[in-house]
Amino acid sequence: MKSVKNHLSLVVALLSILFSMQVFFIVERSIDAYKVNLSNNYSVIAVSKKELSSDEFKGINKIISNAEELSPDSVIKRLTSDMKSTNVELLKLTLPKFYKLSLTYYPTPQEIKKLRSDLLGSGSITKVEDFSHNHDTVYKLLLLFKKVVALFAIVVLIVTVLLIFKELRIWQYKHNERMTIMGLFGAALWLRSAVLFRLAIVDALVASFLAFGVFMYLSSSAWVAEQFNNIGINVLIFNPIEDFLIILGVAITISILLASLIVLGHKEEA
Structure with missing residues (x-):
């Protein structure tokens, strides 16, 4: 025993x-x-002065896997219900281009900052929405766990x-x-x-x-x-x-x- x-x-x-x-x-x-x-559901929104291809976005930062142009039709429809079609088309031409950027993996907060810096430093992109506050909170919780x-x-x-x-x-x-x-x-x-x-x-x-x-x-x-x-x-x-x-x-x-x-x-x- x-x-x-x-x-x-x-x-x-x-x-x-x-x-x-x-x-x-x-x-x-x-x-x-x-x-x-999270990477499949997380994306970055970029506003550009001109039209950019997906390859051009990938050249800015390797973490970008795909760039999808967002159609402004739904926004224009709400704002211009009484405008003529010619004026609507003219408005479309003057509006900036909105892109939804998908990433290859879920990035760290430092990689998000670099991505934002690279996009804004490209010359064509005027604004970037990376939802950094929500991203940082989730990422820190994962690391803490x-x-x-x-x-x-x-x-x-x-x-x-x-x-x-x-x-x-x-x-x-x-x-x-x-x-x-x-x-x-x-x-x-x-x-x-x-x-x-x-x-x-x-x-x-x-x-x-x-x-x-x-x-x-x-x-x-x-x-x-x-x-x-x-x-x-x-x-x-x-x-x-x-x-x-x-x-x-x-x-x-x-x-x-x-x-x-x-x-x-x-x-x-x-």
Whole structure:
């Protein structure tokens, strides 16, 4: 029972690290997907003295993906209900050109400022409406959310690593006599500590496969998919190959590293 208890505590500790790490990946992917969604709905309005093509706008700043000219007909219709058709056409010629600019991705506040500066510095464009206040608020909220999740993952990592280190240290104390006897008979350090490394690696494998099962279940859960659909994004929750390899690598690396530190510490004490 004690052996199972020791294994269980290490597995749960490793599982908490893997879970917080994967949650961070999901949040990062969610933010990237939400940025794509925002970029499809976000646009900049530019007013030009002359007609400009989409390629000319792209030449001003590479972030511009497309430029669509806005028709002034609806505005003119409201203002000139009693005007003659010839006067209406003349008014159209004298009006500036309005363009809706679509962007390749959701930009940072600094990129928005540069875009505005480049457009106004082109000579033809007289006014730019970039909705910077709303854009900055949304962008800062996304960054804040990402930083909070990252901070949470780091805190979980630190606390859990200390817990794993303590558990392995306790295991070492329990087997200190056996390791000392093996040392007296000339056993190499790696041989004396083989059981400790085996414990660390086995628990890392168990935690990795448990994490694999949990996230595979979540990735196929209809309830989770519905939550993402409610905010209009589609997110890859778990990649069975890439994510699992990362999880497995992190779990084994942490376990072996902590076990190595304990072994080296034991060597110094000897």
